[in-house]
Amino acid sequence: MKFKRVNLFYYSPTHTTQKIVNEIAVGIGIDPMKIIENNLTYPEYADSLIEVEPHDLVVIAGPVYAGRIASEAIKRLETIKFAGNAAVLVAVYGNRNYDDALIDLREVAHHAGLRPIAAGAFIGEHSYSTKQFPTGRGRPDAEDKEAARDFGHQIYKKVQSLNTKEGLPEPAIPGTFPLPERRVIPPSFAETVFENCIECGRCQEVCPTGAVFFNKGYQTKPELCTICCACLKECPRHARVIKSEHVQKFREMLASNCAARKQPETFF
Ligand SMILES: Cc1cc2nc3c(=O)[nH]c(=O)nc-3n(C[C@H](O)[C@H](O)[C@H](O)COP(=O)(O)O)c2cc1C
Numbered sequence: 001m002k003f004k005r006v007n008l009f010y011y012s013p014t015h016t017t018q019k020i021v022n023e024i025a026v027g028i029g030i031d032p033m034k035i036i037e038n039n040l041t042y043p044e045y046a047d048s049l050i051e052v053e054p055h056d057l058v059v060i061a062g063p064v065y066a067g068r069i070a071s072e073a074i075k076r077l078e079t080i081k082f083a084g085n086a087a088v089l090v091a092v093y094g095n096r097n098y099d100d101a102l103i104d105l106r107e108v109a110h111h112a113g114l115r116p117i118a119a120g121a122f123i124g125e126h127s128y129s130t131k132q133f134p135t136g137r138g139r140p141d142a143e144d145k146e147a148a149r150d151f152g153h154q155i156y157k158k159v160q161s162l163n164t165k166e167g168l169p170e171p172a173i174p175g176t177f178p179l180p181e182r183r184v185i186p187p188s189f190a191e192t193v194f195e196n197c198i199e200c201g202r203c204q205e206v207c208p209t210g211a212v213f214f215n216k217g218y219q220t221k222p223e224l225c226t227i228c229c230a231c232l233k234e235c236p237r238h239a240r241v242i243k244s245e246h247v248q249k250f251r252e253m254l255a256s257n258c259a260a261r262k263q264p265e266t267f268f
Contacts, residue, residue, distance in 0.1 A: 003057040003159065005034040007050070009080060010061040010090075011041050011073035013208050013228035016124025016140060017092040021061045023145045024090065024120070027152020028057070040076040041208045054083040057159070058114060060105055061090035063124070065226075066183040067099030069108075072208060072226060077108050086168070087114035088155060094126025095136035096258045102267075103175035117158065117168040120151050120266040126254055127229035128247060133255035136262075147264040158268060171267035188244030189225035190232060192218045196239035203231035203240050 006025050012018040018039065025035045036050050052058065062073030069091060087109050091101035098121040109116050123144060126135035140148065162168060192203070194217050204212040211224035212231060227247065231240040242248075 002055070003030075003086070004053065004055040005036055005057070006030050006059065007036045007038065007052055007056040007085075008059045008061070009038045009040060009077060010059070011070060011076055011208070012039070012061075012063065012092075013041055013206070013226075013230035014063075014124070014127055014233050017061050017063050017090070019140050019145070020092050020122045020124070020148050021059050021090055023140070023148035024059060024088070024152040024155070027149030028156045029153065038080075040073065043208070043210050045076065046079065049080070052081065052083050052085060054085065056083070056085055057155075058082060058085040058087040059090060060087060060109065060114070061092065062101075062105070063127075063228075064091050064093035064098045064101040066185050067097060067101065068179075068182055069101045069104040070226070070228070071182070074104060074108060078112070080112065082112045082114050084113050085115070086117045086159070089116055089119040089173075091119075091121045092124045093121060094129070094254070094258075095123050095139070095262050096126070096254060100175040100179055102173045103177050103179055106173055107179065115167065116170050116173075118151070118155050118266065118268050119171050119173050120148075120264060122148060122264045123262050126258075127227075127233075128251045128254060130251065133251045135251075135254040135258050144264060151264070151266050154266070154268070168268075173267055185227070186244070186246045187222070188227055188242055188247050189220050189222040190227060190229070190240050190242050191220050193239045193241055196237045198237055198239075200236065202234050202236065206230040206234045
């Protein structure tokens, strides 16, 4: 079997998922001109989508929130029209656990008529990680990126060895099925420390859900904030914070319980 292009679909507020899928694409070894990046992170993503063709290999990817793929990622993936493509499923998590996230992606794939041929769970710096309370700091690092490229290369080899009639078997993926109810993330939101803010607007630009607006300073609509931490990580003055006690406790728990390095896992 041959595919003509690699079509990447990902949601990635703090860019770790984006980095991993790009390394996978490099590992697949296709002409870079034939790698199509569909970044679903920002509200205007639909304006630049490129139509999926039947001979494209599709990669769908998103970050793990509370053991599942982030709901925003699922919602956006569900808007894409696929063409019965072979698909690679990728979950990126913050060195705690990916729990049922790959099952989430498998279900999205099945409902969209995609045929999963491989899956991988990779590690990115935890969105809540700080210098003082680090979890997965600096990941994906060089070793993770090499693992992602190697995964891409294995996908390429599998697809090449394929007799067009049989198709690749679907990978056995760890996780609970049927999927349980999503765990409720206690409500909290990111906000501005006005004394530190220089009003550059970066927080508004990088917010995936349009939760940040300007009204005598950058404010947040709490009901839209998914505490993805994009604004915290990108603010040049560290003027965006989450004040919630729950998040602070969680940050401390992660730094002490999830310090041991987890390794990427792949499934064929
Ligand atoms: C609300 C929320 C919940 C999260 N839950 C988990 C989790 O259950 N397990 C885990 O290992 N990491 C968890 N993370 C960390 C992210 O999965 C991780 O930082 C990921 O690399 C972020 O991807 P992105 O850079 O593409 O946005 C969570 C992050 C957020 C914001």
